[in-house]
Amino acid sequence: MKIGVIGAGAWGTTLADLLAKKGHAVTLWAYEADLVERMRQNRKNDLYLSGFTLDDKLDFTHDVAEVTSGKELLVLVAPSQVMRHVVRQAEPHIAPGTILVSAAKGIENDSLLPMSEVLREILPAEKFRCLAFLSGPTFAREVAAEMPTAVTVAAADEAVARQVQELFSCHYFRVYRSGDVIGVELGGALKNVIAVAAGICDGLGYGYNARAALISRGLVEMTRIGVAMGAQEKTFHGLSGMGDLVLTCTGDLSRNRTVGLELGRGRKLEDVLSGMRVVAEGLKTALSAYQLAAKLGVETPIINEMYRILYEAKPPRSAVLDLMNRQLKAEQD
Structure with missing residues:
Protein backbone atom coordinates (compact mmCIF):
# COMPACT_ATOMS: atom_id res chain seq x y z
CA MET A 1 0.00 0.00 0.00
CA LYS A 2 1.13 3.56 -0.72
CA ILE A 3 1.13 5.43 2.59
CA GLY A 4 1.91 8.99 3.66
CA VAL A 5 2.68 10.02 7.25
CA ILE A 6 2.35 13.70 8.12
CA GLY A 7 4.47 14.58 11.14
CA ALA A 8 8.02 13.42 11.83
CA GLY A 9 8.03 13.72 15.58
CA ALA A 10 8.93 10.62 17.57
CA TRP A 11 5.49 9.03 17.17
CA GLY A 12 5.02 9.85 13.49
CA THR A 13 8.49 8.57 12.68
CA THR A 14 7.88 5.38 14.65
CA LEU A 15 4.58 4.66 12.91
CA ALA A 16 6.09 5.36 9.50
CA ASP A 17 8.98 3.00 10.26
CA LEU A 18 6.60 0.29 11.51
CA LEU A 19 4.57 0.42 8.30
CA ALA A 20 7.71 0.43 6.15
CA LYS A 21 9.00 -2.64 8.00
CA LYS A 22 5.76 -4.37 7.04
CA GLY A 23 6.60 -3.83 3.37
CA HIS A 24 4.49 -0.78 2.54
CA ALA A 25 5.72 2.14 0.43
CA VAL A 26 5.80 4.89 3.07
CA THR A 27 6.66 8.57 2.72
CA LEU A 28 7.26 10.59 5.91
CA TRP A 29 6.69 14.35 5.88
CA ALA A 30 8.71 16.61 8.20
CA TYR A 31 8.20 20.32 8.79
CA GLU A 32 11.98 20.84 9.03
CA ALA A 33 13.56 20.68 5.56
CA ASP A 34 17.03 20.14 7.03
CA LEU A 35 15.75 17.15 9.01
CA VAL A 36 14.41 15.63 5.80
CA GLU A 37 17.86 15.88 4.21
CA ARG A 38 19.56 14.30 7.22
CA MET A 39 17.07 11.43 7.33
CA ARG A 40 17.66 10.79 3.64
CA GLN A 41 21.40 10.72 4.17
CA ASN A 42 21.78 8.74 7.39
CA ARG A 43 18.36 7.05 7.93
CA LYS A 44 18.07 8.61 11.41
CA ASN A 45 15.73 11.15 12.98
CA ASP A 46 18.29 12.86 15.19
CA LEU A 47 15.82 15.50 16.45
CA TYR A 48 12.98 13.37 17.76
CA LEU A 49 13.94 9.69 17.71
CA SER A 50 17.70 9.49 18.15
CA GLY A 51 19.40 6.12 18.36
CA PHE A 52 17.25 4.25 15.83
CA THR A 53 18.04 3.45 12.19
CA LEU A 54 14.99 3.77 9.97
CA ASP A 55 13.90 1.17 7.43
CA ASP A 56 15.52 1.37 3.99
CA LYS A 57 12.12 1.46 2.28
CA LEU A 58 11.06 4.64 4.10
CA ASP A 59 11.14 7.82 2.02
CA PHE A 60 11.12 11.44 3.24
CA THR A 61 9.76 14.78 2.03
CA HIS A 62 9.13 18.38 3.05
CA ASP A 63 6.38 18.74 0.41
CA VAL A 64 2.77 18.31 1.63
CA ALA A 65 1.56 17.55 -1.89
CA GLU A 66 4.15 14.79 -2.30
CA VAL A 67 3.31 13.04 0.97
CA THR A 68 -0.43 13.21 0.19
CA SER A 69 -0.93 12.69 -3.55
CA GLY A 70 -1.60 9.16 -4.77
CA LYS A 71 -1.66 7.68 -1.27
CA GLU A 72 -4.13 4.98 -0.23
CA LEU A 73 -3.58 5.66 3.48
CA LEU A 74 -2.63 8.91 5.18
CA VAL A 75 -1.53 9.00 8.84
CA LEU A 76 -1.97 12.38 10.55
CA VAL A 77 0.45 12.90 13.43
CA ALA A 78 0.71 16.70 13.54
CA PRO A 79 0.29 18.33 16.98
CA SER A 80 -3.39 18.90 17.70
CA GLN A 81 -3.16 22.69 17.76
CA VAL A 82 -1.81 22.82 14.18
CA MET A 83 -3.82 19.90 12.78
CA ARG A 84 -6.40 22.18 11.15
CA HIS A 85 -3.70 24.19 9.34
CA VAL A 86 -1.80 21.11 8.13
CA VAL A 87 -4.86 19.23 6.89
CA ARG A 88 -6.13 22.32 5.06
CA GLN A 89 -2.87 22.29 3.10
CA ALA A 90 -3.15 18.58 2.42
CA GLU A 91 -6.88 18.36 1.60
CA PRO A 92 -6.71 19.33 -2.11
CA HIS A 93 -4.30 16.45 -2.71
CA ILE A 94 -6.29 13.77 -0.82
CA ALA A 95 -8.22 11.47 -3.14
CA PRO A 96 -11.73 10.34 -2.14
CA GLY A 97 -11.53 6.88 -0.60
CA THR A 98 -8.13 7.49 1.00
CA ILE A 99 -8.11 6.06 4.51
CA LEU A 100 -7.16 8.73 7.04
CA VAL A 101 -5.75 7.72 10.42
CA SER A 102 -5.39 10.42 13.08
CA ALA A 103 -2.81 9.66 15.76
CA ALA A 104 -2.89 13.14 17.34
CA LYS A 105 -4.03 13.54 20.96
CA GLY A 106 -5.59 16.86 21.89
CA ILE A 107 -8.55 19.23 21.87
CA GLU A 108 -8.34 22.36 19.73
CA ASN A 109 -8.16 25.45 21.92
CA ASP A 110 -10.32 27.97 20.07
CA SER A 111 -13.11 25.63 18.99
CA LEU A 112 -12.94 23.11 21.88
CA LEU A 113 -13.31 20.38 19.25
CA PRO A 114 -11.63 16.96 19.26
CA MET A 115 -9.69 16.09 16.14
CA SER A 116 -12.60 14.19 14.58
CA GLU A 117 -14.74 17.32 14.59
CA VAL A 118 -11.87 19.49 13.39
CA LEU A 119 -11.42 17.14 10.44
CA ARG A 120 -15.17 17.05 9.83
CA GLU A 121 -15.09 20.84 9.33
CA ILE A 122 -12.21 20.64 6.84
CA LEU A 123 -12.87 17.53 4.80
CA PRO A 124 -15.65 16.98 2.26
CA ALA A 125 -18.05 14.18 3.20
CA GLU A 126 -16.57 11.74 0.68
CA LYS A 127 -13.12 12.14 2.28
CA PHE A 128 -14.26 12.26 5.90
CA ARG A 129 -16.09 8.92 5.94
CA CYS A 130 -12.86 6.88 5.68
CA PRO A 148 5.23 -5.37 23.01
CA THR A 149 2.54 -2.68 22.78
CA ALA A 150 -1.26 -2.67 22.49
CA VAL A 151 -3.43 0.18 21.18
CA THR A 152 -6.97 0.85 19.96
CA VAL A 153 -8.22 2.05 16.59
CA ALA A 154 -11.68 3.59 16.46
CA ALA A 155 -13.81 4.31 13.42
CA ALA A 156 -17.48 4.88 12.73
CA ASP A 157 -17.19 2.39 9.86
CA GLU A 158 -16.16 -1.02 11.20
CA ALA A 159 -14.72 -1.99 7.82
CA VAL A 160 -12.31 0.93 8.06
CA ALA A 161 -11.41 -0.01 11.65
CA ARG A 162 -10.71 -3.61 10.58
CA GLN A 163 -8.52 -2.53 7.67
CA VAL A 164 -6.45 -0.17 9.83
CA GLN A 165 -6.23 -2.83 12.54
CA GLU A 166 -4.72 -5.29 10.09
CA LEU A 167 -2.40 -2.73 8.50
CA PHE A 168 -0.73 -1.69 11.75
CA SER A 169 -0.74 -4.97 13.68
CA CYS A 170 2.49 -6.96 13.85
CA HIS A 171 4.38 -9.20 16.27
CA TYR A 172 5.13 -6.31 18.65
CA PHE A 173 2.20 -3.94 17.96
CA ARG A 174 -1.26 -5.33 18.70
CA VAL A 175 -4.26 -3.25 17.61
CA TYR A 176 -7.77 -3.62 19.03
CA ARG A 177 -10.74 -1.96 17.36
CA SER A 178 -13.63 0.15 18.66
CA GLY A 179 -16.63 2.02 17.32
CA ASP A 180 -16.44 4.73 20.01
CA VAL A 181 -14.52 7.43 18.16
CA ILE A 182 -15.14 10.26 20.63
CA GLY A 183 -14.30 8.08 23.65
CA VAL A 184 -11.00 6.90 22.18
CA GLU A 185 -10.10 10.46 21.16
CA LEU A 186 -10.93 12.07 24.49
CA GLY A 187 -9.12 9.41 26.49
CA GLY A 188 -5.93 10.14 24.57
CA ALA A 189 -6.34 13.89 24.95
CA LEU A 190 -7.51 14.30 28.54
CA LYS A 191 -5.05 11.87 30.11
CA ASN A 192 -2.26 14.32 29.24
CA VAL A 193 -3.72 16.91 31.61
CA ILE A 194 -3.85 14.36 34.44
CA ALA A 195 -0.27 13.30 33.62
CA VAL A 196 0.98 16.86 34.19
CA ALA A 197 -0.84 16.79 37.54
CA ALA A 198 0.78 13.46 38.40
CA GLY A 199 4.19 14.92 37.66
CA ILE A 200 3.44 17.86 39.95
CA CYS A 201 2.52 15.48 42.78
CA ASP A 202 5.74 13.54 42.28
CA GLY A 203 7.74 16.77 42.13
CA LEU A 204 6.20 17.86 45.41
CA GLY A 205 7.28 14.56 46.95
CA TYR A 206 3.76 13.43 47.83
CA GLY A 207 4.37 9.74 47.23
CA TYR A 208 2.50 6.80 45.75
CA ASN A 209 -0.75 7.30 47.68
CA ALA A 210 -1.25 10.70 46.10
CA ARG A 211 -0.40 9.41 42.62
CA ALA A 212 -2.86 6.52 42.91
CA ALA A 213 -5.61 8.85 44.11
CA LEU A 214 -4.88 11.28 41.31
CA ILE A 215 -5.00 8.60 38.60
CA SER A 216 -8.28 7.19 39.96
CA ARG A 217 -10.03 10.54 40.32
CA GLY A 218 -8.54 11.78 37.07
CA LEU A 219 -10.15 8.88 35.27
CA VAL A 220 -13.49 9.89 36.78
CA GLU A 221 -13.14 13.39 35.32
CA MET A 222 -12.11 12.07 31.91
CA THR A 223 -15.12 9.77 31.90
CA ARG A 224 -17.51 12.55 32.93
CA ILE A 225 -16.45 14.74 30.03
CA GLY A 226 -16.53 11.83 27.62
CA VAL A 227 -20.00 10.63 28.58
CA ALA A 228 -21.30 14.21 28.39
CA MET A 229 -20.03 14.32 24.80
CA GLY A 230 -21.64 11.02 23.85
CA ALA A 231 -18.79 8.57 24.52
CA GLN A 232 -19.26 5.15 26.09
CA GLU A 233 -18.19 4.88 29.73
CA LYS A 234 -16.57 1.48 29.16
CA THR A 235 -14.13 2.98 26.65
CA PHE A 236 -12.39 4.83 29.48
CA HIS A 237 -11.70 1.52 31.24
CA GLY A 238 -9.71 0.31 28.24
CA LEU A 239 -6.39 0.96 26.51
CA SER A 240 -7.20 4.46 25.29
CA GLY A 241 -8.50 5.49 28.72
CA MET A 242 -7.06 3.85 31.82
CA GLY A 243 -4.20 2.24 29.89
CA ASP A 244 -2.91 5.50 28.44
CA LEU A 245 -3.56 7.34 31.70
CA VAL A 246 -1.47 4.95 33.78
CA LEU A 247 1.38 5.04 31.27
CA THR A 248 1.65 8.82 31.07
CA CYS A 249 1.17 9.36 34.80
CA THR A 250 3.91 6.92 35.81
CA GLY A 251 6.40 6.56 32.95
CA ASP A 252 9.69 8.45 32.91
CA LEU A 253 9.37 8.89 29.12
CA SER A 254 6.17 10.93 29.52
CA ARG A 255 6.70 14.53 28.39
CA ASN A 256 3.61 15.70 30.25
CA ARG A 257 4.65 14.07 33.50
CA THR A 258 8.15 15.55 33.06
CA VAL A 259 6.75 19.09 32.78
CA GLY A 260 4.66 18.54 35.90
CA LEU A 261 7.63 17.09 37.75
CA GLU A 262 9.64 20.27 37.16
CA LEU A 263 6.70 22.49 38.16
CA GLY A 264 6.33 20.51 41.38
CA ARG A 265 10.02 21.05 42.10
CA GLY A 266 9.46 24.79 41.93
CA ARG A 267 10.55 25.74 38.40
CA LYS A 268 8.59 28.31 36.40
CA LEU A 269 6.60 27.00 33.44
CA GLU A 270 8.36 29.27 30.94
CA ASP A 271 11.75 28.00 32.14
CA VAL A 272 10.66 24.37 31.78
CA LEU A 273 9.33 24.93 28.27
CA SER A 274 12.40 26.84 27.12
CA GLY A 275 14.44 23.66 27.38
CA MET A 276 11.97 21.43 25.51
CA ARG A 277 12.03 20.69 21.78
CA VAL A 278 8.94 18.49 21.75
CA VAL A 279 5.31 19.35 22.49
CA ALA A 280 3.69 18.45 25.81
CA GLU A 281 0.08 18.32 24.62
CA GLY A 282 -1.34 18.42 28.14
CA LEU A 283 -0.47 22.09 28.57
CA LYS A 284 -2.72 23.28 25.75
CA THR A 285 -5.31 20.60 26.44
CA ALA A 286 -5.64 21.82 30.05
CA LEU A 287 -7.10 25.06 28.72
CA SER A 288 -9.46 23.27 26.32
CA ALA A 289 -10.53 20.73 28.94
CA TYR A 290 -11.24 23.42 31.54
CA GLN A 291 -13.36 25.43 29.12
CA LEU A 292 -15.07 22.33 27.72
CA ALA A 293 -16.04 21.06 31.19
CA ALA A 294 -17.49 24.46 32.04
CA LYS A 295 -19.44 24.48 28.77
CA LEU A 296 -20.80 20.99 29.45
CA GLY A 297 -21.55 21.68 33.13
CA VAL A 298 -19.29 18.81 34.21
CA GLU A 299 -17.48 18.79 37.57
CA THR A 300 -13.71 18.45 37.05
CA PRO A 301 -11.82 19.68 40.14
CA ILE A 302 -8.41 18.29 39.12
CA ILE A 303 -8.63 19.75 35.62
CA ASN A 304 -9.79 23.06 37.11
CA GLU A 305 -6.77 23.22 39.42
CA MET A 306 -4.44 22.33 36.55
CA TYR A 307 -5.84 25.26 34.59
CA ARG A 308 -5.17 27.56 37.56
CA ILE A 309 -1.61 26.30 37.95
CA LEU A 310 -0.77 26.59 34.25
CA TYR A 311 -2.71 29.71 33.29
CA GLU A 312 -3.11 31.66 36.54
CA ALA A 313 0.23 30.78 38.18
CA LYS A 314 -1.44 29.23 41.23
CA PRO A 315 1.15 27.57 43.51
CA PRO A 316 0.93 23.78 43.13
CA ARG A 317 0.85 23.16 46.90
CA SER A 318 -2.13 25.47 47.22
CA ALA A 319 -3.91 23.63 44.43
CA VAL A 320 -3.39 20.26 46.14
CA LEU A 321 -4.54 21.68 49.48
CA ASP A 322 -7.72 23.05 47.89
CA LEU A 323 -8.44 19.69 46.28
CA MET A 324 -8.01 17.85 49.57
CA ASN A 325 -10.23 20.31 51.48
CA ARG A 326 -13.21 20.17 49.14
CA GLN A 327 -16.59 19.26 50.59
CA LEU A 328 -16.78 15.54 51.42
CA LYS A 329 -18.97 13.40 49.17
CA ALA A 330 -19.83 9.84 48.15
CA GLU A 331 -17.25 8.31 45.81
CA GLN A 332 -19.73 7.55 43.03
CA ASP A 333 -21.35 11.02 43.00
Whole structure:
Protein backbone atom coordinates (compact mmCIF):
# COMPACT_ATOMS: atom_id res chain seq x y z
CA MET A 1 0.00 0.00 0.00
CA LYS A 2 1.13 3.56 -0.72
CA ILE A 3 1.13 5.43 2.59
CA GLY A 4 1.91 8.99 3.66
CA VAL A 5 2.68 10.02 7.25
CA ILE A 6 2.35 13.70 8.12
CA GLY A 7 4.47 14.58 11.14
CA ALA A 8 8.02 13.42 11.83
CA GLY A 9 8.03 13.72 15.58
CA ALA A 10 8.93 10.62 17.57
CA TRP A 11 5.49 9.03 17.17
CA GLY A 12 5.02 9.85 13.49
CA THR A 13 8.49 8.57 12.68
CA THR A 14 7.88 5.38 14.65
CA LEU A 15 4.58 4.66 12.91
CA ALA A 16 6.09 5.36 9.50
CA ASP A 17 8.98 3.00 10.26
CA LEU A 18 6.60 0.29 11.51
CA LEU A 19 4.57 0.42 8.30
CA ALA A 20 7.71 0.43 6.15
CA LYS A 21 9.00 -2.64 8.00
CA LYS A 22 5.76 -4.37 7.04
CA GLY A 23 6.60 -3.83 3.37
CA HIS A 24 4.49 -0.78 2.54
CA ALA A 25 5.72 2.14 0.43
CA VAL A 26 5.80 4.89 3.07
CA THR A 27 6.66 8.57 2.72
CA LEU A 28 7.26 10.59 5.91
CA TRP A 29 6.69 14.35 5.88
CA ALA A 30 8.71 16.61 8.20
CA TYR A 31 8.20 20.32 8.79
CA GLU A 32 11.98 20.84 9.03
CA ALA A 33 13.56 20.68 5.56
CA ASP A 34 17.03 20.14 7.03
CA LEU A 35 15.75 17.15 9.01
CA VAL A 36 14.41 15.63 5.80
CA GLU A 37 17.86 15.88 4.21
CA ARG A 38 19.56 14.30 7.22
CA MET A 39 17.07 11.43 7.33
CA ARG A 40 17.66 10.79 3.64
CA GLN A 41 21.40 10.72 4.17
CA ASN A 42 21.78 8.74 7.39
CA ARG A 43 18.36 7.05 7.93
CA LYS A 44 18.07 8.61 11.41
CA ASN A 45 15.73 11.15 12.98
CA ASP A 46 18.29 12.86 15.19
CA LEU A 47 15.82 15.50 16.45
CA TYR A 48 12.98 13.37 17.76
CA LEU A 49 13.94 9.69 17.71
CA SER A 50 17.70 9.49 18.15
CA GLY A 51 19.40 6.12 18.36
CA PHE A 52 17.25 4.25 15.83
CA THR A 53 18.04 3.45 12.19
CA LEU A 54 14.99 3.77 9.97
CA ASP A 55 13.90 1.17 7.43
CA ASP A 56 15.52 1.37 3.99
CA LYS A 57 12.12 1.46 2.28
CA LEU A 58 11.06 4.64 4.10
CA ASP A 59 11.14 7.82 2.02
CA PHE A 60 11.12 11.44 3.24
CA THR A 61 9.76 14.78 2.03
CA HIS A 62 9.13 18.38 3.05
CA ASP A 63 6.38 18.74 0.41
CA VAL A 64 2.77 18.31 1.63
CA ALA A 65 1.56 17.55 -1.89
CA GLU A 66 4.15 14.79 -2.30
CA VAL A 67 3.31 13.04 0.97
CA THR A 68 -0.43 13.21 0.19
CA SER A 69 -0.93 12.69 -3.55
CA GLY A 70 -1.60 9.16 -4.77
CA LYS A 71 -1.66 7.68 -1.27
CA GLU A 72 -4.13 4.98 -0.23
CA LEU A 73 -3.58 5.66 3.48
CA LEU A 74 -2.63 8.91 5.18
CA VAL A 75 -1.53 9.00 8.84
CA LEU A 76 -1.97 12.38 10.55
CA VAL A 77 0.45 12.90 13.43
CA ALA A 78 0.71 16.70 13.54
CA PRO A 79 0.29 18.33 16.98
CA SER A 80 -3.39 18.90 17.70
CA GLN A 81 -3.16 22.69 17.76
CA VAL A 82 -1.81 22.82 14.18
CA MET A 83 -3.82 19.90 12.78
CA ARG A 84 -6.40 22.18 11.15
CA HIS A 85 -3.70 24.19 9.34
CA VAL A 86 -1.80 21.11 8.13
CA VAL A 87 -4.86 19.23 6.89
CA ARG A 88 -6.13 22.32 5.06
CA GLN A 89 -2.87 22.29 3.10
CA ALA A 90 -3.15 18.58 2.42
CA GLU A 91 -6.88 18.36 1.60
CA PRO A 92 -6.71 19.33 -2.11
CA HIS A 93 -4.30 16.45 -2.71
CA ILE A 94 -6.29 13.77 -0.82
CA ALA A 95 -8.22 11.47 -3.14
CA PRO A 96 -11.73 10.34 -2.14
CA GLY A 97 -11.53 6.88 -0.60
CA THR A 98 -8.13 7.49 1.00
CA ILE A 99 -8.11 6.06 4.51
CA LEU A 100 -7.16 8.73 7.04
CA VAL A 101 -5.75 7.72 10.42
CA SER A 102 -5.39 10.42 13.08
CA ALA A 103 -2.81 9.66 15.76
CA ALA A 104 -2.89 13.14 17.34
CA LYS A 105 -4.03 13.54 20.96
CA GLY A 106 -5.59 16.86 21.89
CA ILE A 107 -8.55 19.23 21.87
CA GLU A 108 -8.34 22.36 19.73
CA ASN A 109 -8.16 25.45 21.92
CA ASP A 110 -10.32 27.97 20.07
CA SER A 111 -13.11 25.63 18.99
CA LEU A 112 -12.94 23.11 21.88
CA LEU A 113 -13.31 20.38 19.25
CA PRO A 114 -11.63 16.96 19.26
CA MET A 115 -9.69 16.09 16.14
CA SER A 116 -12.60 14.19 14.58
CA GLU A 117 -14.74 17.32 14.59
CA VAL A 118 -11.87 19.49 13.39
CA LEU A 119 -11.42 17.14 10.44
CA ARG A 120 -15.17 17.05 9.83
CA GLU A 121 -15.09 20.84 9.33
CA ILE A 122 -12.21 20.64 6.84
CA LEU A 123 -12.87 17.53 4.80
CA PRO A 124 -15.65 16.98 2.26
CA ALA A 125 -18.05 14.18 3.20
CA GLU A 126 -16.57 11.74 0.68
CA LYS A 127 -13.12 12.14 2.28
CA PHE A 128 -14.26 12.26 5.90
CA ARG A 129 -16.09 8.92 5.94
CA CYS A 130 -12.86 6.88 5.68
CA LEU A 131 -11.51 8.18 8.99
CA ALA A 132 -10.01 6.29 11.95
CA PHE A 133 -8.30 7.25 15.21
CA LEU A 134 -5.34 5.44 16.74
CA SER A 135 -4.73 5.85 20.46
CA GLY A 136 -3.50 3.98 23.50
CA PRO A 137 -0.57 3.61 25.92
CA THR A 138 2.47 4.18 23.73
CA PHE A 139 5.91 5.61 24.21
CA ALA A 140 7.41 5.96 20.75
CA ARG A 141 10.87 4.80 21.78
CA GLU A 142 9.53 1.51 23.12
CA VAL A 143 7.56 0.82 19.93
CA ALA A 144 10.62 1.75 17.84
CA ALA A 145 12.58 -0.80 19.90
CA GLU A 146 9.89 -3.38 19.05
CA MET A 147 8.73 -3.82 22.63
CA PRO A 148 5.23 -5.37 23.01
CA THR A 149 2.54 -2.68 22.78
CA ALA A 150 -1.26 -2.67 22.49
CA VAL A 151 -3.43 0.18 21.18
CA THR A 152 -6.97 0.85 19.96
CA VAL A 153 -8.22 2.05 16.59
CA ALA A 154 -11.68 3.59 16.46
CA ALA A 155 -13.81 4.31 13.42
CA ALA A 156 -17.48 4.88 12.73
CA ASP A 157 -17.19 2.39 9.86
CA GLU A 158 -16.16 -1.02 11.20
CA ALA A 159 -14.72 -1.99 7.82
CA VAL A 160 -12.31 0.93 8.06
CA ALA A 161 -11.41 -0.01 11.65
CA ARG A 162 -10.71 -3.61 10.58
CA GLN A 163 -8.52 -2.53 7.67
CA VAL A 164 -6.45 -0.17 9.83
CA GLN A 165 -6.23 -2.83 12.54
CA GLU A 166 -4.72 -5.29 10.09
CA LEU A 167 -2.40 -2.73 8.50
CA PHE A 168 -0.73 -1.69 11.75
CA SER A 169 -0.74 -4.97 13.68
CA CYS A 170 2.49 -6.96 13.85
CA HIS A 171 4.38 -9.20 16.27
CA TYR A 172 5.13 -6.31 18.65
CA PHE A 173 2.20 -3.94 17.96
CA ARG A 174 -1.26 -5.33 18.70
CA VAL A 175 -4.26 -3.25 17.61
CA TYR A 176 -7.77 -3.62 19.03
CA ARG A 177 -10.74 -1.96 17.36
CA SER A 178 -13.63 0.15 18.66
CA GLY A 179 -16.63 2.02 17.32
CA ASP A 180 -16.44 4.73 20.01
CA VAL A 181 -14.52 7.43 18.16
CA ILE A 182 -15.14 10.26 20.63
CA GLY A 183 -14.30 8.08 23.65
CA VAL A 184 -11.00 6.90 22.18
CA GLU A 185 -10.10 10.46 21.16
CA LEU A 186 -10.93 12.07 24.49
CA GLY A 187 -9.12 9.41 26.49
CA GLY A 188 -5.93 10.14 24.57
CA ALA A 189 -6.34 13.89 24.95
CA LEU A 190 -7.51 14.30 28.54
CA LYS A 191 -5.05 11.87 30.11
CA ASN A 192 -2.26 14.32 29.24
CA VAL A 193 -3.72 16.91 31.61
CA ILE A 194 -3.85 14.36 34.44
CA ALA A 195 -0.27 13.30 33.62
CA VAL A 196 0.98 16.86 34.19
CA ALA A 197 -0.84 16.79 37.54
CA ALA A 198 0.78 13.46 38.40
CA GLY A 199 4.19 14.92 37.66
CA ILE A 200 3.44 17.86 39.95
CA CYS A 201 2.52 15.48 42.78
CA ASP A 202 5.74 13.54 42.28
CA GLY A 203 7.74 16.77 42.13
CA LEU A 204 6.20 17.86 45.41
CA GLY A 205 7.28 14.56 46.95
CA TYR A 206 3.76 13.43 47.83
CA GLY A 207 4.37 9.74 47.23
CA TYR A 208 2.50 6.80 45.75
CA ASN A 209 -0.75 7.30 47.68
CA ALA A 210 -1.25 10.70 46.10
CA ARG A 211 -0.40 9.41 42.62
CA ALA A 212 -2.86 6.52 42.91
CA ALA A 213 -5.61 8.85 44.11
CA LEU A 214 -4.88 11.28 41.31
CA ILE A 215 -5.00 8.60 38.60
CA SER A 216 -8.28 7.19 39.96
CA ARG A 217 -10.03 10.54 40.32
CA GLY A 218 -8.54 11.78 37.07
CA LEU A 219 -10.15 8.88 35.27
CA VAL A 220 -13.49 9.89 36.78
CA GLU A 221 -13.14 13.39 35.32
CA MET A 222 -12.11 12.07 31.91
CA THR A 223 -15.12 9.77 31.90
CA ARG A 224 -17.51 12.55 32.93
CA ILE A 225 -16.45 14.74 30.03
CA GLY A 226 -16.53 11.83 27.62
CA VAL A 227 -20.00 10.63 28.58
CA ALA A 228 -21.30 14.21 28.39
CA MET A 229 -20.03 14.32 24.80
CA GLY A 230 -21.64 11.02 23.85
CA ALA A 231 -18.79 8.57 24.52
CA GLN A 232 -19.26 5.15 26.09
CA GLU A 233 -18.19 4.88 29.73
CA LYS A 234 -16.57 1.48 29.16
CA THR A 235 -14.13 2.98 26.65
CA PHE A 236 -12.39 4.83 29.48
CA HIS A 237 -11.70 1.52 31.24
CA GLY A 238 -9.71 0.31 28.24
CA LEU A 239 -6.39 0.96 26.51
CA SER A 240 -7.20 4.46 25.29
CA GLY A 241 -8.50 5.49 28.72
CA MET A 242 -7.06 3.85 31.82
CA GLY A 243 -4.20 2.24 29.89
CA ASP A 244 -2.91 5.50 28.44
CA LEU A 245 -3.56 7.34 31.70
CA VAL A 246 -1.47 4.95 33.78
CA LEU A 247 1.38 5.04 31.27
CA THR A 248 1.65 8.82 31.07
CA CYS A 249 1.17 9.36 34.80
CA THR A 250 3.91 6.92 35.81
CA GLY A 251 6.40 6.56 32.95
CA ASP A 252 9.69 8.45 32.91
CA LEU A 253 9.37 8.89 29.12
CA SER A 254 6.17 10.93 29.52
CA ARG A 255 6.70 14.53 28.39
CA ASN A 256 3.61 15.70 30.25
CA ARG A 257 4.65 14.07 33.50
CA THR A 258 8.15 15.55 33.06
CA VAL A 259 6.75 19.09 32.78
CA GLY A 260 4.66 18.54 35.90
CA LEU A 261 7.63 17.09 37.75
CA GLU A 262 9.64 20.27 37.16
CA LEU A 263 6.70 22.49 38.16
CA GLY A 264 6.33 20.51 41.38
CA ARG A 265 10.02 21.05 42.10
CA GLY A 266 9.46 24.79 41.93
CA ARG A 267 10.55 25.74 38.40
CA LYS A 268 8.59 28.31 36.40
CA LEU A 269 6.60 27.00 33.44
CA GLU A 270 8.36 29.27 30.94
CA ASP A 271 11.75 28.00 32.14
CA VAL A 272 10.66 24.37 31.78
CA LEU A 273 9.33 24.93 28.27
CA SER A 274 12.40 26.84 27.12
CA GLY A 275 14.44 23.66 27.38
CA MET A 276 11.97 21.43 25.51
CA ARG A 277 12.03 20.69 21.78
CA VAL A 278 8.94 18.49 21.75
CA VAL A 279 5.31 19.35 22.49
CA ALA A 280 3.69 18.45 25.81
CA GLU A 281 0.08 18.32 24.62
CA GLY A 282 -1.34 18.42 28.14
CA LEU A 283 -0.47 22.09 28.57
CA LYS A 284 -2.72 23.28 25.75
CA THR A 285 -5.31 20.60 26.44
CA ALA A 286 -5.64 21.82 30.05
CA LEU A 287 -7.10 25.06 28.72
CA SER A 288 -9.46 23.27 26.32
CA ALA A 289 -10.53 20.73 28.94
CA TYR A 290 -11.24 23.42 31.54
CA GLN A 291 -13.36 25.43 29.12
CA LEU A 292 -15.07 22.33 27.72
CA ALA A 293 -16.04 21.06 31.19
CA ALA A 294 -17.49 24.46 32.04
CA LYS A 295 -19.44 24.48 28.77
CA LEU A 296 -20.80 20.99 29.45
CA GLY A 297 -21.55 21.68 33.13
CA VAL A 298 -19.29 18.81 34.21
CA GLU A 299 -17.48 18.79 37.57
CA THR A 300 -13.71 18.45 37.05
CA PRO A 301 -11.82 19.68 40.14
CA ILE A 302 -8.41 18.29 39.12
CA ILE A 303 -8.63 19.75 35.62
CA ASN A 304 -9.79 23.06 37.11
CA GLU A 305 -6.77 23.22 39.42
CA MET A 306 -4.44 22.33 36.55
CA TYR A 307 -5.84 25.26 34.59
CA ARG A 308 -5.17 27.56 37.56
CA ILE A 309 -1.61 26.30 37.95
CA LEU A 310 -0.77 26.59 34.25
CA TYR A 311 -2.71 29.71 33.29
CA GLU A 312 -3.11 31.66 36.54
CA ALA A 313 0.23 30.78 38.18
CA LYS A 314 -1.44 29.23 41.23
CA PRO A 315 1.15 27.57 43.51
CA PRO A 316 0.93 23.78 43.13
CA ARG A 317 0.85 23.16 46.90
CA SER A 318 -2.13 25.47 47.22
CA ALA A 319 -3.91 23.63 44.43
CA VAL A 320 -3.39 20.26 46.14
CA LEU A 321 -4.54 21.68 49.48
CA ASP A 322 -7.72 23.05 47.89
CA LEU A 323 -8.44 19.69 46.28
CA MET A 324 -8.01 17.85 49.57
CA ASN A 325 -10.23 20.31 51.48
CA ARG A 326 -13.21 20.17 49.14
CA GLN A 327 -16.59 19.26 50.59
CA LEU A 328 -16.78 15.54 51.42
CA LYS A 329 -18.97 13.40 49.17
CA ALA A 330 -19.83 9.84 48.15
CA GLU A 331 -17.25 8.31 45.81
CA GLN A 332 -19.73 7.55 43.03
CA ASP A 333 -21.35 11.02 43.00
